[in-house]
Amino acid sequence: MPSIKLQSSGGEIFEVDVEIVKQSLTIKTMLEDLGMHDEGDDDPIPLPNANAAIFKKVIQWRTHHKDNPPPPEVDEDKEKRTDDISLWDQEFLKVDQGTLFELILAANYLDFKGLLDVTCKSVANMVKRKTPEEICKTFNIKNDLPGTNKICLWTSKLILYF
Amino acid sequence: KGSSSISSDVSSSTDHTPTKAQKNVATSEDSDLSMRTLSTPSPALICPPNLPGFQNGRGSSTSSSSITGETVAMVHSPPPTRLTHPLIRLASRPQKEQASIDRLPDHSMVQIFSFLPTNQLCRCARVCRRWYNLAWDPRLWRTIRLTGETINVDRALKVLTRRLCQDTPNVCLMLETVTVSGCRRLTDRGLYTIAQCCPELRRLEVSGCYNISNEAVFDVVSLCPNLEHLDVSGCSKVTCISLTREASIKLSPLHGKQISIRYLDMTDCFVLEDEGLHTIAAHCTQLTHLYLRRCVRLTDEGLRYLVIYCASIKELSVSDCRFVSDFGLREIAKLESRLRYLSIAHCGRVTDVGIRYVAKYCSKLRYLNARGCEGITDHGVEYLAKNCTKLKSLDIGKCPLVSDTGLECLALNCFNLKRLSLKSCESITGQGLQIVAANCFDLQTLNVQDCEVSVEALRFVKRHCKRCVIEHTNPAFF
DSSP, X not given: OOEEEEEOTTSOEEEEEHHHHTTOHHHXXXXXXXXXXXXXOOOOEEOTTXXXXXXXXXXXXXXXXXXXXXXXXXXXXXXXXXXXXOHHHHHHTOSXXXXXXXXXXXXXXXXXXXXXXXXXXXHHHHHTTOOHHHHHHHHTOOOOSOSSSHHXXXXXXXXXXX | OOOOOSOTTSOOOSOOOHHHHHOOSOOHHHHHHTTSSSOOOOXXXXXXXXXXXXXXXXOOOOSSOOOTTOOOOOOOOOOOOOOOSOOXXXXXXXXXXXXXXXXXXXXXXXXXXXXXXXXXXXXXXXXXXXXXXXXXXXXXXXXXXXXXXXXXXXXXHHHHHHHHTSSSTTOOSSOOEEEOTTOTTOOHXXXXXXXXXXXXXXXXXXXTOTTOOHHHHHHHHHHOTTOOEEEOTTOTTOOOOOOXXXXXXXXXXXXTTOOOOOEEEOTTOTTXXXXXXXXXXHHOTTOOEEEOTTXXXXXXXXXXXXXXXXXXXXXEEOTTOXXXXXXXXXXXXXXXGGOOEEEOTTOTTOBHHHHHHHHXXXXXXXXXXXXXXXXXXXXXXXXXXXXXXXXXXXXXXXXXXXXXXXXXXXXXXXXXXXXXXXTTOTTOOHHHHHHXXXXXXXXXXXXXXXXXXXXXXXXHHHHHOTTOEXXXXXXXXX
């Protein structure tokens, strides 16, 4: 199995199966740009936006899902579901918030749509059915909305109906 | 403290600290501020009863969203001013310790929000400034989806569309889909709000909103020329789909009186009659999917009109339209190879004659539901099998005259069969089943409830059609 070398932001080098990272448009583009397919070129591809720990997790996810076809095009008219995360993925995503958000950033940067989809769904599940106060508490967000002006009139009007 | 484009006459004198926001009780300071002309309630407030348009004294809350732990406080009723100042983006104030979620760029946040239903999005808008701005991203507002029987949906739509119309006065160009199925309190006013504000509307689903009448539907259809998908099932007052008089007059003769709807669901619009269907067909000539389940007043005449005008129909259901007979099926057969899906369930007057018409001309039929058409015999089934070889799904349940002979013909001709229902077919035995199983390898569901079939036959099916799920009433088989 051909493999390629990828270097994380901290300098750590990972040797991974080409099949696993092929779906990443980012890596694919880099491979083409640096002209590295054919030769047994040993120079690792630098990925300055991915740190080692997160990169390991991404590779773990991709390895598990390597036989999955790329996710289908979204049907715009269908309601987007969040209850269809596989059990393995649910276990995989039982991490602290910081790691979860890093995974989103990494999936975005490396362009792994499947991982991006499932991580965003997870966060959406953390938001669903919560009141604004509960959301602030969950994510440690400071509510800097002005309490007494039109913006809150709008939004508090809305809250009546929802 | 950070630039803000909120107009200055509103109080921003006190810095709004997080502790104040999270307290759910109106403090004395808040009520001082309420002395202003635009008295603003604290976030957890319920509006007072004398605002126009409120239908009852209580604030309405939906069953689907429970806002717990909030106390109600009365405030002086604000005059119903139209908020003229555009609420442009709020600038984010820099925060001392960042919540880790703030590391996510805007487009990732919008992607997360894209999984949230409408009501949750509105709640997210109240979390903080950044979320306020992100929640109103136009990409998230191509669809409004509301649920709940008790929600004051007219008012909710008014408030939502007003907010979405901000940058493009009076119209929301982004809204393409509105789904308020099950929101029983929807009235013509709510529909009119949508019609006025959403010229780009493509899909409208108001299933179960039984207060809707024809006028409102005409308004929507006239003001939303791009409407393709309309679901008014259960709206029992709707008897027609047509343009308003003003719209008819405005349209040029070249344009005709065309409505571009392709998908129309009028299931349970039981007052619909043949003349109404005539008008609908004459206007909606581009229909491809039409569902008239339980529109019991329809007769063959209505179908005749339908087929004259709408030549592109692919899916048609007239189940439980008990006056439909073989003459009606002869009309339907004129749809020829465009027809893929047909349901005539419980159309008791149908016999083999009608089935033969459909089978002969609609050779590309994929789905046929003829449950309860007791007049169908093996001859009809044979003709069907030999002509519609692409059949994937067939329901001939409650057809007591269909026997193993018909099944055999089916098995030998329709290899693509995936779903078959023979519920209560008294004349079917295990033999017929076995022939089907031996030939139709793709079978995925088989319904043989109340049939006299042996356990051996069921086991045979299971062996030959591995993926098949069998629905049966034989206690010995498992």
